[in-house]
Amino acid sequence: DGGITQSPKYLFRKEGQNVTLSCEQNLNHDAMYWYRQDPGQGLRLIYYSQIVNDFQKGDIAEGYSVSREKKESFPLTVTSAQKNPTAFYLCASSTFRAPNQPQHFGDGTRLSIL
Amino acid sequence: AQKVTQAQTEISVVEKEDVTLDCVYETRDTTYYLFWYKQPPSGELVFLIRRNSFDEQNEISGRYSWNFQKSTSSFNFTITASQVVDSAVYFCALSEALDNQGGKLIFGQGTELSVKP
Numbered sequence: 399d400g401g402i403t404q405s406p407k408y409l410f411r412k413e414g415q416n417v418t419l420s421c422e423q424n425l426n427h428d429a430m431y432w433y434r435q436d437p438g439q440g441l442r443l444i445y446y447s448q449i450v451n452d453f454q455k456g457d458i459a460e461g462y463s464v465s466r467e468k469k470e471s472f473p474l475t476v477t478s479a480q481k482n483p484t485a486f487y488l489c490a491s492s493t494f495r496a497p498n499q500p501q502h503f504g505d506g507t508r509l510s511i512l
Numbered sequence: 513a514q515k516v517t518q519a520q521t522e523i524s525v526v527e528k529e530d531v532t533l534d535c536v537y538e539t540r541d542t543t544y545y546l547f548w549y550k551q552p553p554s555g556e557l558v559f560l561i562r563r564n565s566f567d568e569q570n571e572i573s574g575r576y577s578w579n580f581q582k583s584t585s586s587f588n589f590t591i592t593a594s595q596v597v598d599s600a601v602y603f604c605a606l607s608e609a610l611d612n613q614g615g616k617l618i619f620g621q622g623t624e625l626s627v628k629p
Contacts, residue, residue, distance in 0.1 A: 429615060438521070440603060440619030441557075448615075456616070488557065495615040497607040498545045498564065503557040 400425045402504035404489050410512045411476065411483060419474045419507045421489030427502070429495040430472035434458060435486040435506075444487075447472055448495035476509060484510050514539045516606050518620035525594055526628050533589045533623045535604030541565075543609035546580065546587045547617065551601040563587060594627045601625070 402423045411417045423430065429448045433441040443456030447466040461480025466472055472491075476483045487507045492499040515538040525531045537546065544565045549557040561571065563580050571578045575592045591598055601624045605617040 431615075438621065440516070440605075440621050441617070442619075443616055446615070486555065488555075490557075492615060497543075497609045497615055498562065499615060500547065500559040500562055501557075501615075501617060502559065503549075506555040508555075 402489055402491055402502060404487075404504035404507050406507060407505065409507055409509045411509060412512050414478045416475055416477050417483075417509070419476070419487055419489075419509070421472045421474065421504060422470055423472075423489075423491045423502075423504075424470060425491055425502065426469075427491035427493055428469070429492045429499070430466070431490040431492075431501060432456075432462070432464065432472070432474045433488045433490065435488060441488060444474065446495070514541075514606055514608055514618050516604055516618050516620035518602075518604055518623050520623045521621070522624045522626070524626045524628065527596060528593050529627075530590060530592050531594050531625065531627075533591075533602050533604075533625065535587045535589065535620060537585050537587065537604070537606045539585075539606060539608055541608040545607045545609075547605040547607070548578065548587075548589050549603045549605065551603065551622070553600070557603065560589075591625075594625075596627050596629055599625060599627045 405420045431446045432444040445464040447453035463475045489504045490501040492501045517536045546563045548560040579588045601622045604620045
């Protein structure tokens with residue numbers, strides 16, 4: 399079955415530590431996205447990528463970094479510069495980057511501070 | 513500025529009741545797309561429907577129906593004869609054609625629907 403796999407499901411970060419969230423898709427989609435979801439709020443865009451080796455900042459990129467070395471993979475690193483990382487992180491993909499393309503989402507990673 | 517407002521934070525109904533989830537949007541773009549997503553307790557968002565700004569025809573899919581009215585900038589979602597499995601958070605989202613980030617979704621805050629047996 400095609401889909402988006404995010405791992406781990408739960409992640410704990412210590413003070414000053416960088417952590418990396420995995421996102422893999424086998425849908426052959428060109429575009430991939432990372433969103434952050436906080437309680438009672440909608441999703442906010444962190445980073446997006448429309449093609450391998452290219453990515454752009456979204457609305458709340460500070461304290462995060464990404465890479466896109468393979469079409470299938472779009473990992474997100476939450477750096478120690480992100481002072482409030484506790485949130486639910488969702489990865490998404492779409493056939494290509496266009497405003498009319500539905501995005502397909504993974505199951506999410508819940509990140510907490512130790 | 514673009515914005516999506518879902519004024520209903522939480523709605524609770526009893527099974528078999530009809531329920532309407534409201535969505536109001538703001539955009540200066542003449543070409544845009546509206547989406548509804550469902551987020552069950554498992555966490556992933558499930559795509560339900562897309563509507564473009566030139567198509568105001570209402571749509572029905574089983575127990576789900578959508579009412580798009582450009583005059584009031586609304587894209588409301590109705591579930592007929594609700595079921596417990598409909599319990600989830602529902603998000604309305606907007607995507608503008610001229611936005612230079614193309615494909616960026618602007619989400620509302622979400623409405624948590626609880627259907628009790």
